[in-house]
Amino acid sequence: MTRAAPIALTLGDPAGIGPEIAWRAWRILHHDPGLCFFMLADPQHLARSIEAQAADIPLATINRADEAAAVFARALPVMSLQNPAQAAPGKPDPANAAAVIESIERAVSLARAGEVSCVATNPIAKHVLYEAGFRHPGHTEFLAALCADAGADGATKPPRSVMMLWSEGLAVVPVTVHIPLAEVPTQLTRDLIVETGRIVDRDLRRRFRIDAPRLAIAGLNPHAGENGTMGREEVDVIAPAIAQLQGEGIDARGPYPGDTLFHARARAGFDAALCMYHDQALIPIKTIAFDEAVNVTLGLPFLRVSPDHGTAFDIAGKGVARPDSLIASLRLGARLATGKA
Ligand SMILES: NC(=O)C1=CN([C@@H]2O[C@H](COP(=O)(O)OP(=O)(O)OC[C@H]3O[C@@H](n4cnc5c(N)ncnc54)[C@H](O)[C@@H]3O)[C@@H](O)[C@H]2O)C=CC1
Ligand SMILES: NCC(=O)COP(=O)(O)O
Numbered sequence: 001m002t003r004a005a006p007i008a009l010t011l012g013d014p015a016g017i018g019p020e021i022a023w024r025a026w027r028i029l030h031h032d033p034g035l036c037f038f039m040l041a042d043p044q045h046l047a048r049s050i051e052a053q054a055a056d057i058p059l060a061t062i063n064r065a066d067e068a069a070a071v072f073a074r075a076l077p078v079m080s081l082q083n084p085a086q087a088a089p090g091k092p093d094p095a096n097a098a099a100v101i102e103s104i105e106r107a108v109s110l111a112r113a114g115e116v117s118c119v120a121t122n123p124i125a126k127h128v129l130y131e132a133g134f135r136h137p138g139h140t141e142f143l144a145a146l147c148a149d150a151g152a153d154g155a156t157k158p159p160r161s162v163m164m165l166w167s168e169g170l171a172v173v174p175v176t177v178h179i180p181l182a183e184v185p186t187q188l189t190r191d192l193i194v195e196t197g198r199i200v201d202r203d204l205r206r207r208f209r210i211d212a213p214r215l216a217i218a219g220l221n222p223h224a225g226e227n228g229t230m231g232r233e234e235v236d237v238i239a240p241a242i243a244q245l246q247g248e249g250i251d252a253r254g255p256y257p258g259d260t261l262f263h264a265r266a267r268a269g270f271d272a273a274l275c276m277y278h279d280q281a282l283i284p285i286k287t288i289a290f291d292e293a294v295n296v297t298l299g300l301p302f303l304r305v306s307p308d309h310g311t312a313f314d315i316a317g318k319g320v321a322r323p324d325s326l327i328a329s330l331r332l333g334a335r336l337a338t339g340k341a
Contacts, residue, residue, distance in 0.1 A: 003033065003034055003035070003036060003069070003334075003338075004117035004118075004334065004337040004338050005065065005066070005114070005115060005116050005117040005337075006036040006037055006038055006065055006066075006068040006069060006072075006077075006116055006117065007035070007036070007037040007038075007116060007117060007118045007119070007120050007330055007333050007334065007337075008037070008038060008040055008065065008079075008106075008107040008110050008111065008116040008118075008119055008120065009022055009037050009038065009039045009040070009107075009120045009121075009122065009330075010039075010040055010100075010103040010104050010107050010119070010120070010121045010122055011039070011040060011041045011042070011081065011085060011099060011100055011103040011122060012100065012103075012121065012122025012123045012124055012311065013087070013092055013096070013100060013122075013123065013124050013125045013128060013311045013313075014041075014042070014045055014085035014086075014087040014096050014099065014100070015087035015088065015089060015090060015091050015092040015093065015096070015311070015313060015316060016092070016122070016123055016125065016310070016311025016312060016313055016316050017123075017311065017312045017315060017316050017321035018122030018123060018311070019041070019045065019046050019049040019122075020049050020053065020316070020317070020319075020321050021122070021307070021321050021322070021323040021326045022039050022041075022046075022076070022122065022323075022326070023046070023049070023050055023055060023057045023076055024321070024323035025037075025323040025326045025327050025330060026057065026076040027055075027057060028323065028327060029327060029330065030072060030073055030074075030076075031073060034334055034338070035330060035331065035334040036068055036069050036072045037068070037072075037077075037120065037330055038062060038065065038068040038072075038076075038077035038078060038079055039076065039077070039078050039079070040078075040079050040081060040102075040103040040106055040107055041078055041079075041080075041081060041085065041103065042080065042081055042083075042084050042085040042099060043059055043061055043078045043080055044084075045084070045085040045086070045087070046059060046076075046078060047059060049089070049317070052089075052317060053317075053319050057076055058074065058075040058076070059075055059076050059077075059078050060074075060075035060076070060077050060078070061077075061078055061079075061080060062077045062078065062079055063079070064115075065079070065110055065115040065116050066115065079106075081099050081102050081103055081106075082102060083096075083098040083099035083102050084099060085099040085100075088317075089313075089316035089317025089318075090313045090314070090316045090317060091313075092125055092128045092311070092313060093128075094128055094129070094131040094132035095132075096128075097128070097129050097131075097132030097133075097134060098132075100124055100129065101129070101134065104119075104121065104139065104142065104143070104146075105146060107119040107121075108143060108146045108147070108302070109146075111302035111303070111304075112147070112301065112302060117303065117333070117334070117337035117338075118302070118303040118304070118305060118333035118334070118336070118337050119143070119302060119303065119304045119305075120304075120305050120306060120326070120329050120330055120333055121139050121304065121305075121306040122306075122307075122326075123306070123307065123309065123310045123311045123312075124138070124139065124311070125310070125311045125313070126138055126178070137177065137178040137179075138177075138178055139297070139304070139306065140161050140162075140163045140177065140297050141161060143161060143297055143300055143304055144158040144159050144160065144161035144299070144300065145158050146158075147159055147300060147301055159299050159300060159301065160195055160199060160299050161297050161298070161299045161300055162196055162199045162200060162203075162297070162298040162299045163177055163295065163297060163298075164200065164203075164272065164295075164296045164297075164298050165281065165282060165285045165286075165293050165294070165295055165296075165308055166293065166294050166295075166296050166332065167285060167288075167289035167292050167293040167294070167328075168289075168292070169267060169288070169289065170262070170267050170273075170284065170285050170288060170289065171271060171272040171273070171285075172272065172273050172275055172281035172282070172284065172285050173196060173200055173272055173273070173274045173275065173281060173298075174275050174276075174277060174278045174280070174281040174282065175188065175192060175193055175196050175274055175275065175276055175277075176188055176192070176276065176277050176278070177278055178278065179278075181277060181279075184220070184276060184277045185220070185233060188220065188233060188237060188238075188276055189237065190237050190240050190241040190244070191241075193217070193237070193238060193241035193242075193245075193274065194241050194244050194245055196274060197215055197217070197241070197245045197250055197252050197274060198245070198248070198250065199298050199299040200213070200215060200272050200274065200298060201213050201215065201245075201250045201251075201252075202298075203298035203299065204271055204272060207296075207298070207303065207336050208336070209339065210271055212251060213250075213251065213271045213272065214251045214253070214269065214270045214271045214272075215245070215250065215251060215252045215253070215270060215271070215272055215273075215274055216253055216254055216256055216261060216266075216269065216270035216272070216273045216274070217238060217241070217242050217252055217253065217254030217255050217256065217273075217274045218254065218255060218256055218257075218258045218261055218273060218274065218275045218276055218280060219233070219234045219238060219254065219255035219256060219257055219258060219276070220233040220234065220238065220255075220258075220276040220277075221233060221234065222257070222259075223257050224254070224255045224256060224257045224258075225255070233276075234255045238254070238255040238276070239255060242254055242255065252274075253270070258275070258276075258280050261273055261284075262284040262288075282308075285308070286308060286309075289308075290308065290309070290325070291322060291324035291325055291328075292324065292325065292328050293308035293325060293328070294306070294307070294308065294325065294328050294329045294332045295307065295308050295329070296332070296336075303333055303336055303337060305329040305330070305332055305333040305336075306329055307325035307326045307328075307329050308325050309325055
């Protein structure tokens with residue numbers, strides 16, 4: 001079995017379920033010959049999370065990513081952060097922002113140096129980071145900003161990153177992401193749809209090894225606008241974007257009414273659905289695959305995966321958080337890194 005360089009798993013919000021799903025994932029995966037990950041965390045905080053649930057999870061501090069493989073079968077490797085994480089489960093504190101951000105930045109720099117094969121992120125609570133002055137909507141945009149020097153103009157423009165939620169039976173892409181619903185119609189432009197479609201097409205080929213990706217494009221309005229009588233976005237924006245993508249040789253189809261795009265037979269007809277706003281994309285996939293879906297960022301010069309769920313402060317420290325989506329993320333990251341998708 002080929003094993004690529006290890007995966008770097010970030011801290012996420014230390015008051016959320018990230019720490020406990022990380023050690024639960026290690027408990028299940030540590031004998032997997034095709035996978036190795038380490039955590040960028042505060043080892044003392046991680047040890048407290050393990051002790052509090054009376055789990056028997058050995059930790060091994062590592063200084064370099066290439067030390068992870070040698071210890072992974074017997075201990076969860078941890079690379080220490082410079083900033084401490086002091087959080088109690090369920091009690092988020094903006095004072096931990098420095099550790100949360102350091103963890104993401106270091107994972108990205110290891111990925112860009114080729115020392116890790118993939119960045120896996122534990123969930124962050126956006127509003128907690130915003131209180132500490134964080135200026136990016138979420139990981140997706142922050143990761144792109146950290147690659148500003150790898151942008152299309154070769155200097156200062158960050159690459160455009162695209163969020164895709166992926167599971168074996170359904171992949172969805174929100175074209176607009178973390179914005180108020182009321183702003184969707186104005187932010188939804190032909191260029192945005194075309195640029196998103198190009199990135200999805202390219203990365204489904206390049207990362208997922210799909211030879212001829214089929215993109216289904218959702219409408220925005222009920223019945224995809226009913227020929228412009230229930231909203232004009234399909235006629236004025238979405239259909240022209242689809243025509244442009246088709247003109248570029250991309251198999252884009254639609255606009256399809258959102259309410260009939262996700263039943264089983266419809267799902268079999270496309271490789272990814274481009275949806276016009278966050279919940280149009282995330283409701284179907286979280287409904288049918290909450291424990292298996294993976295958030296994959298497309299458009300970056302490295303692989304990034306993440307569980308589909310958030311920080312789940314309501315259950316942190318209670319021993320009930322499921323590691324399934326993180327495990328699916330780590331497995332997908334390892335598969336994509338070795339070109340076996
Ligand atoms: N990739 C990321 O960093 C993400 C971060 N978030 C952040 O998470 C925070 C909380 O968001 P919510 O909307 O409450 O969603 P959430 O996913 O944290 O929780 C929703 C519900 O699902 C349950 N749940 C979530 N993960 C679970 C797991 N692994 N096992 C068992 N039950 C689980 C929770 O207990 C809760 O009842 C927000 O601040 C948001 O910004 C949300 C999604 C992704
Ligand atoms: N709802 C998905 C989500 O919040 C993930 O955002 P990101 O932190 O991966 O950009």
